[in-house]
Amino acid sequence: MKVVIIGASSAIAHETAKCFARDGADLFLVGRSDEKLAVVADDLRVRGAKNVTTHVQDVADLDSHEDLLQQAITVLGGMDVLYIAHGTLSDQQKSERSVAETLKELNTNGLSVISLLTIAANYFEQQRHGCIAVISSVAGDRGRKSNYVYGTAKAAVSTFLQGLRNRLASSGVTVVTVKPGFVATPMTAHLKQGPLFADAQKVGEGIYNAIQKKKDIVYLPGFWRVIMFVIKSIPEGIFKKLPL
C-alpha cells in the first residue's frame, strides 16, 4: 500500500502510520520539521514500513502543492491513500483581534486542505480507486464562541469533503471525514485535560480502521456522534446564550 501523509509528525497521524507500517506499507511523510520527520520515519521503519521517504514542506504555502503531490506519486510509484492530518489549534482570542491572524488560521486549517484535495481529487478520479482521509473536527459541526475560527475552517473542510464524496462515489474512491473530539496530543497539551480527552493511539487506530472499512464520516471516539447530535439539535435561540 502506498500512503502519503501530510502532517506526519502529528501525534494522531503517527499512530495511524504505525498501523500502515505494520502492514509493510510504503510511506511518504510530509511535515515542517526535518528532525521530527526523521524520528517518526525511524520508528515506522522498525515497525515494518517497507520504504519511508520524508519531505519537509509547510503546506500553508499553497503554491507548493502541485509539486508536492507529484513528487510523492513519483517516489512511491503511485498513491493509494492520501491522509491529510496537518493543522494548528487556532488561538481564538488572537484571531478576534487580528484579521491577518484569522486569515492565517483559515489558510492553514481550511484552504491548504482544500487546495491539496482539489489536486488529489483529479488524480484519484482518474485512477478510479483509493482513499482520501482528512482529519476535520467536531468543532466544524457547529460554531461556538470559544473556537469558531478553527470551527469555520473545519466546517469548510467537512462540507468540501461531502461534495467530494458525492463526486467520487461513481469512481470507486473513498472519502473519509474524520471528526475527533478532544485528543491528548502536544497540540492540546496546554489545555486542561478532562475525562473527554481521548488517547491519540485510539484515535489514530480508529482512522486506520475507517480507511480499511471505507467509512464516510467517523466520529472518534464514537460517543462524539451522540454528543454532536445533541449539540446540533439545540435551537439557535438557546445555543447563542450558552457559555460553550
Add this chain to the structure above:
Amino acid sequence: MGSVNNNPQSWGRYPTVKSSQVIPVFWRDELPDLASFDKSILPYGYGRSYGDSCLNDGGVSVDVSRLKNFIAFDEEQGLLRCEAGVSLAEVLEMSVPRGWFVPVTPGTKFVTVGGAIANDVHGKNHHRAGTFGRHVTRFELLRSNGEHLICSPSENAELFRATIGGLGLTGIILWAEFRLKPITNPYIDMESIRFDSLDEFMTLSAESDKDFEYTVSWVDLLIGGPGLCRGKFMRGNNNHSRELATKPLKKRRLPLAVPIDFPSFVLNTYTVKAFNELYYHVQREKFVSKVVSYEPFFYPLDAIHTWNRMYGRKGFFQYQFVVPFETGHDAMRDILRRIQRSGEGSFLTVLKQFGTLKSPGMLSFPRPGLTLALDFTNNGQKTMQLMNDLDHIVEQSNGVVYPAKDARMSPEMFQKFYPQWKEFEQYIDPQFSSSFWRRVTEGASIPTI
C-alpha cells in the same frame, strides 16, 4: 498514566501524592530546561511501581511516557534501540512476530523500558538470565545541567551502574539499547505442579532450575500447618516447534477492567482463604503439562486492567524480600508464621529462587536466595506493624527488602540493607529526588494512613 486528583500515582496507590507538577515530554530533542525548575525532578513512566519510588510529592514529575519511538532494530543481533517511554508490551508486539523476546520481563508488560532499567527488574528466568540491567548495552542519560551522557559498561561506566536500579535518581534516560533473545515461536512448554510444603517447593526448585528457563510459584500462606505453605510450581521453556511459529496468535482482548475501587473489606483473610482454596484445587491433577502462548504465562494479571482497584481506595502494599539459601528455610518459617498470626491475607504471593548472575546495578536487589513477594491490603497500623516485624526477620537472616516496591521501609532498615547507598548517592543528579529517597535517607516523616 494512573492519576488521582490529576497527580501521578503509583500502582499501590499509597502514599498518595498531594501535589506534583507534571511536565510531559513529546520529543527527545525538545526537552525542558531542567535547570530552570525550582523544585526537585523525577522521571515518571506508567507509574507501575508499587510504592513511592516513582513519586515526587511536592516536586516535578517529568512524564516520559510519550517518548515511545523505536529508533533502530538490528535483526541479526537482536539489538533494539528505542526511546525510554516504549513499553515492554510494544516491544513484544513488534519483536515476537520476528522471532525475538525481551530477555527479562517482570510480571506486567505495561512498564517502560526506562522503568525496567531504573528498577533493574527481574522475572521468572532470573536463575538463567539475571536482571534486565544485564542485557542493556547502553543508554543516553540527560542530567539537569543539560549534559547528555552516553552510558555503557565502557563509557561513563559508574553512572551506567548507578542508573541501573537507580530508581530514576541519576537523570532522565532518553533512549536505551538492549539485547533481545531469539525465540522460535511465541509459545511456552509449561508444567504446573502442586506442592504441599515449603520443603517440597525447595526440592522442586532445585531440580527445576537446571532444566527450565522459567520458574515461579504461587503460594498459599494462610494454610499454615507443618508444611508451612502449599502452592503451584510453574516451570517452562520456550517451545521450539517451527509449525507453531506460523500459527496466528490469538490476540487477548482486555475486556476485564475493574471499573471502581472495591470497598476495602473485599480482600480480607476470609476471601483470600476462599480464593486460595479454589485456586489450589482448580488444577485437579498434581502434575499438568501444556503448551501456552506467552501472554497468559508471563502476564496473567495484565488481562485485568486496573486490578489494583480490587484493593480499594486506601491502596495496598507490595512487600518483596530475598533471604540467602543458608538462612532461607528458617527465615521463611518465621515469616510465614508471623503473617499467619497477623490475619493479613496476601492475595498474590509469589515465591522463587534467585540465581547467582550478578547485576551491574549498584542498588540491585536480586541476589542468590529465596524471594517472596506479597500483597497486603492497607489496613492501617496493623499492616505497617506486620511489615516492620518482617523487616526485622529479613534483616536478621541477612536478607534485603526490594526498594522498587517499597512504600514504608524505615531509613534505618534501608541503610542496613543497602550500605552501598552512600556510594550510590554521589551519582544522584543534584536536582533529582523522589518521595522514596527522601523517606529513606532524610527520615522525612512517613505519611500517616
